Amino acid sequence: xxxxxxxxxxxxxxxxxxxxxxxxxxxxxxxxxxxxxxxxxxxxxxxxxxxxxxxxxxxxxxxxxxxxxxxxxxxxxxxxxxxxxxxxxxxxxxxxxxxxxxxxxxxxxxxxxxxxxxxxxxxxxxxxxxxxxxxxxxxxxxxxxxxxxxxxxxxxxxxxxxxxxxxxxxxxxxxxxxxxxxxxxxxxxxxxxxxxxxxxxxxxxxxxxxxxxxxxxxxxxxxxxxxxxxxxxxxxxxxxxxxxxxxxxxxxxxxxxxxxxxxxxxxxxxxxxxxxxxxxxxxxxxxxxxxxxxxxxxxxxxxxxxxxxxxxxxxxxxxxxxxxxxxxxxxxxxxxxxxxxxxxxxxxxxxxxxxxxxxxxxxxxxxxxxxxxxxxxxxxxxxxxxxxxxxxxxxxxxxxxxxxxxxxxxxxxxxxxxxxxxxxxxxxxxxxxxxxxxxxxxxxxxxxxxxxxxxxxxxxxxxxxxxx
Amino acid sequence: xxxxxxxxxxxxxxxxxxxxxxxxxxxxxxxxxxxxxxxxxxxxxxxxxxxxxxxxxxxxxxxxxxxxxxxxxxxxxxxxxxxxxxxxxxxxxxxxxxxxxxxxxxxxxxxxxxxxxxxxxxxxxxxxxxxxxxxxx
Ligand code: B12
Numbered sequence: 001x002x003x004x005x006x007x008x009x010x011x012x013x014x015x016x017x018x019x020x021x022x023x024x025x026x027x028x029x030x031x032x033x034x035x036x037x038x039x040x041x042x043x044x045x046x047x048x049x050x051x052x053x054x055x056x057x058x059x060x061x062x063x064x065x066x067x068x069x070x071x072x073x074x075x076x077x078x079x080x081x082x083x084x085x086x087x088x089x090x091x092x093x094x095x096x097x098x099x100x101x102x103x104x105x106x107x108x109x110x111x112x113x114x115x116x117x118x119x120x121x122x123x124x125x126x127x128x129x130x131x132x133x134x135x136x137x138x139x140x141x142x143x144x145x146x147x148x149x150x151x152x153x154x155x156x157x158x159x160x161x162x163x164x165x166x167x168x169x170x171x172x173x174x175x176x177x178x179x180x181x182x183x184x185x186x187x188x189x190x191x192x193x194x195x196x197x198x199x200x201x202x203x204x205x206x207x208x209x210x211x212x213x214x215x216x217x218x219x220x221x222x223x224x225x226x227x228x229x230x231x232x233x234x235x236x237x238x239x240x241x242x243x244x245x246x247x248x249x250x251x252x253x254x255x256x257x258x259x260x261x262x263x264x265x266x267x268x269x270x271x272x273x274x275x276x277x278x279x280x281x282x283x284x285x286x287x288x289x290x291x292x293x294x295x296x297x298x299x300x301x302x303x304x305x306x307x308x309x310x311x312x313x314x315x316x317x318x319x320x321x322x323x324x325x326x327x328x329x330x331x332x333x334x335x336x337x338x339x340x341x342x343x344x345x346x347x348x349x350x351x352x353x354x355x356x357x358x359x360x361x362x363x364x365x366x367x368x369x370x371x372x373x374x375x376x377x378x379x380x381x382x383x384x385x386x387x388x389x390x391x392x393x394x395x396x397x398x399x400x401x402x403x404x405x406x407x408x409x410x411x412x413x414x415x416x417x418x419x420x421x422x423x424x425x426x427x428x429x430x431x432x433x434x435x436x437x438x439x440x441x442x443x444x445x446x447x448x449x450x451x452x453x454x455x456x457x458x459x460x461x462x463x464x465x466x467x468x
Numbered sequence: 469x470x471x472x473x474x475x476x477x478x479x480x481x482x483x484x485x486x487x488x489x490x491x492x493x494x495x496x497x498x499x500x501x502x503x504x505x506x507x508x509x510x511x512x513x514x515x516x517x518x519x520x521x522x523x524x525x526x527x528x529x530x531x532x533x534x535x536x537x538x539x540x541x542x543x544x545x546x547x548x549x550x551x552x553x554x555x556x557x558x559x560x561x562x563x564x565x566x567x568x569x570x571x572x573x574x575x576x577x578x579x580x581x582x583x584x585x586x587x588x589x590x591x592x593x594x595x596x597x598x599x600x601x602x603x604x605x
Pocket of ligand 1: 482486532557560
């Protein structure tokens, strides 16, 4: 046996997953409360104890961890034009696994600076202008940021002609200059900024007080949890090479939904650009692995956001519960966030959760997916696409603490598909559904950095195909 | 670094793509930086691109006959977006019906365009105008 321990320090739970590299089996999973106030090592020790109760004592040959504890990686960004560099900055941060607490465009004001100070982000991403393009905005914003009372690392990834001047205006602060997120008009270059963000994140964890006394544990933290998820999704879609040079096949282009209590994350791994001659693409090119986070859509803390987005009538129709009663139950769950309906006589709550989860997925996937617009020209119809075209995506992966307990997950996932009522939204037409029943995706993302082929085979084994 | 940047595109719901690709090539060869937005470009897209790239001129092409409608309020929007005084050119097929070009030209100039070009203008003519307006030689 060659057991490896994969740890996810979440904001609420510390989850541990044990796998055996020799048999390529999942040995078990367990969780315990995250103990950030005292020492995260405590919560971890408890989780491992629970795990070993099930598996027997394990002599781990390696431990790897990802973390979204202590609020995750909170970032604020500023760019120039909202749809251009400000959007590029947002994409870069989301792709680096950040929680975005603010996206500013054009010139920062004194009020903005107050808000930024209040939020005191873990990292600020300062961009604006293509290389050789606009300098005034980023210079102004650097000058404004210099007046912030709180001290946070600032990554400068804007017009290269202004980078050094920005750094000078921010003298005395922790400043990192990297390549422009949009070096030329319409060209997205987010990797350098993301790599730097990740470096800063890791350094910050090492320095964080109260994280743990066990230095060895910290050395194992490799990435923020959402990055681990993205690694897993990429591997699952693309496949990888086996050590003997043969190919371990992936499942192809995919869409993944992670419905949590407070937020809903959507990931897509596909090209998504127009395929027919009649369609013109508008806006920034889309990242091949795209992550969006809906902060107002979640099964408990953000339950009212779901209701607002889809309407009570929708929830009522899908759950078969009268609207008035839906409202009562939603209020109840919003303030009793720990409730998971599992018992025999909790059918009502189960039906409600089914409707809410469908609403969450429908809303979040619609926001994630691109749109197409018909343009009537005098010689016929043309199309204008913005965002990613997911119509040909054939695989949907469902994960998230609040979904893996649900029944009829396949039906819930069908809320991610095209809706005849909104034909201009570019969502998948039909898809197979894979459910992450044992909740191992982030762990496999972590493992993929060391043993990709094994991580992929375990995922293919553990993800359960669900009928719709 | 003193390369001038031009934002180029076909405005409105117009899909005539050949003209701008020829202009793109010609402007690049003449030593300009060109941001080619292609066809079906809205006023907002021209303006956003010009802001990010700190462009020196916006070159609007229109072939399908609705150029005048599509160009309304363009100068005002540029002013609003902080692109004060940016050079605005328009060309392609902007004459509709039997109007004299001089008349059409005046209408576009009244709308705030710096220059308007009749159908079939040689790219070299336009390049000469750009050089003159930028005081380049
Ligand atoms: C090919 C073509 C099409 C193709 C376009 C394919 C494509 N994706 O590019 C298709 C079939 C799709 C098409 C459709 C239509 N077309 Co058409 N089309 C033409 C045609 C035959 C050639 C255009 C071309 O490519 N010319 C070659 C390039 C190199 O020249 P150019 O575009 O004029 O560009 C040069 C100059 O004008 C100038 N220039 C252009 N823009 C600018 C901008 C600036 C700032 C400057 C300085 C210079 C400049 O420099 C360019 C390079 O030298 C012309 C007729 C013609 N011979 O011009 C009609 C023509 C342009 N079309 C016309 C029309 C009416 C249409 C339609 C409305 C309907 C129809 N009858 O077919 C639709 C509109 C569709 C839409 N939504 O845009 C009319 C426009 C009439 C008007 N403006 O009053 C024309 C003139 C034909 C006609 N005589 O009726 N068309």
